[in-house]
Amino acid sequence: MPYEALDFYDVDSLLTEEERMVRDMVRDFVDKEVIPKIEHACRDGVFPDEWRVALGEMMVLGAPLKGYGCPGLSYTAYGVICRELERGDSGLRSFASVQGSLAMYPIWDFGSEEQKEYYLPKMASGEWIGCFGLTEPDYGSNPGDMITKAEDMGDHYLLNGAKMWITNGTIAQVAIVWAKLDGVIRGFIVEKDDPGFSAPEMKGKHSLKASVTSELVFQDCKIPKNRILPGVKGLRGPFSCLNNARFGISWGAVGAAQACFDSSKNYALSRIQFTHPIASYQLVQNKLSWMLREITKAQLLAYHLGQKKDAGTWMPEHISLAKMNNVDIALEIARVARDIHGANGILDEYCIMRHMANLESVKTYEGTHDIHNLILGRHITGIQAFTRDL
Amino acid sequence: MNIAVLLKQVPDTTAKISVSGGRVDENSVSKWSMSPYDEYALEAALKLKEAGGGNVVAISAGPSRCEKLLRDAAAVGADDLVHIMNDDINNLDSTQLQKLLAAAISKSNSSIVLCGKQAADTNSGSTGPGVAEILGASCMTMVSEVTKDGEDYLATRPSSSGHEKVAVSAPCVFAFDKGVTEMRRPNVRGIMMAKKKEIEIWSAADLDVDLGNSNVTINSHSPPPEKPPGQKFEGADSVSTVVAKLRDEANVI
Numbered sequence: 199m200p201y202e203a204l205d206f207y208d209v210d211s212l213l214t215e216e217e218r219m220v221r222d223m224v225r226d227f228v229d230k231e232v233i234p235k236i237e238h239a240c241r242d243g244v245f246p247d248e249w250r251v252a253l254g255e256m257m258v259l260g261a262p263l264k265g266y267g268c269p270g271l272s273y274t275a276y277g278v279i280c281r282e283l284e285r286g287d288s289g290l291r292s293f294a295s296v297q298g299s300l301a302m303y304p305i306w307d308f309g310s311e312e313q314k315e316y317y318l319p320k321m322a323s324g325e326w327i328g329c330f331g332l333t334e335p336d337y338g339s340n341p342g343d344m345i346t347k348a349e350d351m352g353d354h355y356l357l358n359g360a361k362m363w364i365t366n367g368t369i370a371q372v373a374i375v376w377a378k379l380d381g382v383i384r385g386f387i388v389e390k391d392d393p394g395f396s397a398p399e400m401k402g403k404h405s406l407k408a409s410v411t412s413e414l415v416f417q418d419c420k421i422p423k424n425r426i427l428p429g430v431k432g433l434r435g436p437f438s439c440l441n442n443a444r445f446g447i448s449w450g451a452v453g454a455a456q457a458c459f460d461s462s463k464n465y466a467l468s469r470i471q472f473t474h475p476i477a478s479y480q481l482v483q484n485k486l487s488w489m490l491r492e493i494t495k496a497q498l499l500a501y502h503l504g505q506k507k508d509a510g511t512w513m514p515e516h517i518s519l520a521k522m523n524n525v526d527i528a529l530e531i532a533r534v535a536r537d538i539h540g541a542n543g544i545l546d547e548y549c550i551m552r553h554m555a556n557l558e559s560v561k562t563y564e565g566t567h568d569i570h571n572l573i574l575g576r577h578i579t580g581i582q583a584f585t586r587d588l
Numbered sequence: 589m590n591i592a593v594l595l596k597q598v599p600d601t602t603a604k605i606s607v608s609g610g611r612v613d614e615n616s617v618s619k620w621s622m623s624p625y626d627e628y629a630l631e632a633a634l635k636l637k638e639a640g641g642g643n644v645v646a647i648s649a650g651p652s653r654c655e656k657l658l659r660d661a662a663a664v665g666a667d668d669l670v671h672i673m674n675d676d677i678n679n680l681d682s683t684q685l686q687k688l689l690a691a692a693i694s695k696s697n698s699s700i701v702l703c704g705k706q707a708a709d710t711n712s713g714s715t716g717p718g719v720a721e722i723l724g725a726s727c728m729t730m731v732s733e734v735t736k737d738g739e740d741y742l743a744t745r746p747s748s749s750g751h752e753k754v755a756v757s758a759p760c761v762f763a764f765d766k767g768v769t770e771m772r773r774p775n776v777r778g779i780m781m782a783k784k785k786e787i788e789i790w791s792a793a794d795l796d797v798d799l800g801n802s803n804v805t806i807n808s809h810s811p812p813p814e815k816p817p818g819q820k821f822e823g824a825d826s827v828s829t830v831v832a833k834l835r836d837e838a839n840v841i
């Protein structure tokens with residue numbers, strides 16, 4: 199059964215012709231090269247290298263950045279790319295989010311001219327993979343208290359500390375690492391072969407199985423002086439990267455939800471119980487129409503946020519709302535889809551359980567669901583509720 | 589010299605087709621796509637260009653919706669785009685349509701022409717040979733691959749013993765069966781360039797074509813008959829009936 203993307207309000211008709219062509223390109227890639235391989239990749243716990251090559255060839259890595267080998271598409275187009283990739287798998291979208299928004303973007307925005315010229319073209323083409331090291335074993339939601347530190351040794355920097363849960367870590371040639379230099383958070387570019395740096399893979403995930411997750415370990419890791427990102431100090435650095443990645447996730451979640459809806463609709467129409475298709479029963483119809491309702495709202499949120507991002511009229515809180523809502527409904531839709539599929543819903547013959555398990559990670563990373571609630575709460579009340587020191 | 593590719597926009601193979609008032613209802617077609625054999629022709633044209641130069645001229649006849657098809661062709665590498673604008677393409681007979689295409693091919697300065705062996709909607713298979721006839725060009729059908737061989741071309745097509753490679757010189761029309769390579773996927777740069785590309789819009793008058801009258805009219809379309817319902821057999825007693833049906837009706841054993 200070919201995939202039919204639910205678009206009840208014809209929201210995609212608001213896209214430009216170019217954005218629709220990009221959509222069709224990525225959708226075709228996912229149909230032909232991702233869907234047939236994804237379950238295998240999950241069982242083996244690998245990110246297929248040919249996807250890296252294809253993403254580079256399509257030029258969708260760092261798509262909204264301009265110059266240095268990047269095409270400068272709209273942020274709306276970037277959202278569409280994320281949506282189509284995540285319809286395939288959240289792990290695939292994670293790869294692209296990390297590469298474009300978390301690794302390329304900080305070099306593009308805060309890097310020196312030499313850094314941009316050296317790293318960005320290789321990363322846009324997919325030749326080099328990047329990762330983003332912010333989270334530490336003991337500091338997730340409050341990265342400001344991180345302990346990884348950098349020391350200025352005159353002719354080089356010395357990094358010490360550890361990062362955890364780092365997407366792409368083991369397969370990356372470049373790591374953007376956030377560490378404290380004299381107590382101030384700074385960004386550093388660490389390369390795979392730098393002495394004192396290792397990136398062991400974390401095994402045993404039940405979620406995002408086709409995505410590589412790693413620790414980054416720095417033991418007197420020595421890096422040249424020209425590897426600091428000169429353009430930013432403090433949490434603004436990592437947070438501006440996260441804004442872009444979260445924006446993409448708010449679209450991506452819609453893709454995962456669309457995949458679950460599509461499978462549920464087809465399944466409900468073909469599954470006969472008590473001599474009739476289960477789609478003919480009101481309880482099942484209620485579930486399907488609830489999915490349609492939430493997906494349509496999420497599409498409108500994502501689209502309008504894209505317009506605001508492109509117009510430059512967005513606030514981080516706008517992104518928090520969309521990331522939180524869209525991942526939340528996608529996860530709930532995956533759960534209801536699992537229910538509609540009955541026992542079949544647990545098999546990897548269907549995409550459902552995979553999306554459901556993936557979305558558990560997506561709910562947590564890039565600011566947990568509740569951290570986004572707190573961001574919105576602070577916006578509404580003017581009172582931060584992250585810690586007790588008011 | 590240029591390489592012309594004839595591209596037809598047809599209802600996507602996954603689109604539901606409905607017939608109303610004895611005609612396919614075009615407005616209900618949810619998705620239009622490039623006819624699949626044309627995709628192989630376009631890919632082969634791009635390969636020929638990469639090997640031996642010349643511009644790839646994508647030519648499509650049809651209403652304004654065909655612009656999308658031409659932009660898709662540009663996104664994968666077609667250099668020039670020609671739209672033979674005709675809102676009523678379904679009421680032209682094959683000869684009228686071939687006259688338009690042949691005139692556009694001549695005007696585009698192309699010495700070889702690639703097209704699909706048949707379109708996915710009408711399946712009539714007359715375009716390639718018909719255009720060749722008007723142009724006074726050779727015609728090779730059921731082609732799966734074309735390569736340049738000095739000044740000539742070498743086409744691969746099926747033969748009774750497998751495949752044959754046939755040498756032919758321009759002008760020639762190659763009508764493609766399933767080719768050896770699927771059409772390439774575009775990339776973002778191609779898409780961005782496609783958006784800016786000028787499309788030449790030519791009418792019959794621009795092409796100096798006197799369409800004359802249609803010799804053929806389609807009286808009506810009708811949807812294929814509904815599939816008969818499946819048959820159900822239960823119990824060991826039915827084995828011989830099922831075997832007989834599989835042998836005599838389904839011809840599978």
Ligand SMILES: Cc1cc2nc3c(=O)[nH]c(=O)nc-3n(C[C@H](O)[C@H](O)[C@H](O)COP(=O)(O)OP(=O)(O)OC[C@H]3O[C@@H](n4cnc5c(N)ncnc54)[C@H](O)[C@@H]3O)c2cc1C
Pocket residue numbers: 296329330331332333336337338339340362363364365366406411559562563564565566567568569572583584585
């Ligand atoms: C698959 C995967 C990939 C990842 N990739 C990356 C990556 O590439 N780079 C990177 O830097 N990080 C990455 N992460 C880490 C991710 O960003 C963190 O897991 C996330 O920020 C949450 O941190 P934590 O897991 O330490 O949870 P915690 O911060 O310990 O949170 C645990 C729970 O407590 C709640 N909580 C925390 N603080 C408060 C509060 N003040 N008030 C109320 N509730 C609170 C949270 O909402 C959550 O429910 C990844 C994580 C996963 C699972």
